[in-house]
Amino acid sequence: MAGRWRDSPRLSSRDQAGSLKTAVVPPGDSEEAAESPQDLPRWMRLYLYGMHGVTLDVLLSSLQGLFNKKDPKLVGFSSPYLCVMHALTHFALEKIYTQKRCFRARPVVFHFVFYPSVYIGLQILIGNVNTLAEQVRVVSGTQLAVHYILALYFSQVFHRGLSHLQYRPSSSADSLWRSLRSGARPRGLPGFARFLFFGMHGFLDEVLFTSLFNLVEKSDRTLGGHTSLWSFLIYGSCSFAVEKLYFQLRFGRGWGTLRRLPIYVCVAYAWEFSWGLVLRQFGACSWDYSHYPHNFMGLVTLLYLPGWVCLSLYQDVLSDVLLRVQSF
Structure with missing residues (x-):
């Protein structure tokens, strides 16, 4: 702890109708072939949209801090409130994206005018919903340009990737793992996608943790949380490594949760300490536990052991869910 994604119709990007509904992949030879794959469920898409929104919040605010203060810690900000708002607004944008078939004769108008306009409007609404009673935040030309670029990213890259x-x-995790190991189709998520997922989830974890910490310790009812861009690399790489351990220890050796858990926790502590030690040499370490009991060099502390245990257990849940997500 450094500081601490079926209900909408969707078509493949290859479909001329151009909506978000995926095509059914022909059954393979595995025992899971009898089960027809489905679109990503609503709860999963909302989860992903919220997590992705928090990632963009952290990315933009940390880069702004870097340009303004030249701070190598790359600290960025978001909140649970913004996570929920991003989830809901991007779910609405998905519905709007499915209507691009209405613009079949004028795709440029949809992708470069209509969709960006809706996106920018929703982002302005999110930024002002807490301040309407006081004063309306004015959006600068730079912010409009950034929102427009992000709208193109969602329209041209993000939604197509989800399709x-x-x-x-x-499907059981064990049978899915065996089918993926045998090279059966459809394929599981590629390694880089899993790394990105875990990195974004690390941002969400830290923002939630720090917002709750600020609420309890500082009575901060805005639920503002923070993290660092370095946490993306730390959580992404650590969770990716722990997932490999999970596959090997559970499916390869048949180890139960209680046998795996101590290894997960040791890896997490070693990862946090190693990254912190390196980042500290460049003044880029965003956490310091020197004032906490049972700390070592201010980089790790036993005070956060319950948190690492919970995250390690949740890691297995995420790995099982990701096993059920397949690409074609």
Whole structure:
């Protein structure tokens, strides 16, 4: 702890109709072939949209701090409130994206005018919803340009990427792992996608943790949380490594949760200490536990052991869910 994603119709990007509904992949030879893959469920898409929104908040605010203060810690900000707002607004944008078939004869108008306009309007609304009673925040030309670029990213990259994902809700993790190991189709999520997922989830974890900490310790009812861009690399790489351990220890050796858990926690502590030690040499370490009991060099503390245990247990849940997400 450094500081601490079926209900909408969707078509493959290859479909001329151009909506977000994925095509059904022909059954393979595995025992899971009898189960037809589905679109990503609503709860998963909302989860992903919120987590992705928090990532953009942290990215933009940390870069702004870097340009203004030249701070190598790269600290960025978001909140649970913004996470919920991002989830809801991007779910609405998904519905709007599915209507691009109405612009079939004028795709440029949809992708470069209509969709960006809706996106920018929703982002301005999010930024002002807490301040309407006081004063309306004015959006600068730079912010409008950034929002427009992000709108193009969502329209041209993000939604298209989601259209290539399917979900097998009733498949067992063990059978899915065996089918993926045998090279059966459809494929599981590629390694870089899993790394990105874990990195974004690390941002969400830290923002939630720090916002609750600020609420309890400082009575901060705005639920503002923070993290560092370095946490993306730390959580992404650590969770990716722990997932490999999970596959090997559970499916390869048959180890139960209680046997795996101490290894997870040791890896997490070693990862946090190693990254902190390196970042400290460049003045880029965003955490310091020197004032906490049972700390070592101010980089790790036993005070956060319950948190690491909870995150380690949740890591197995995330790994099982990701096993059910398949690309084609």
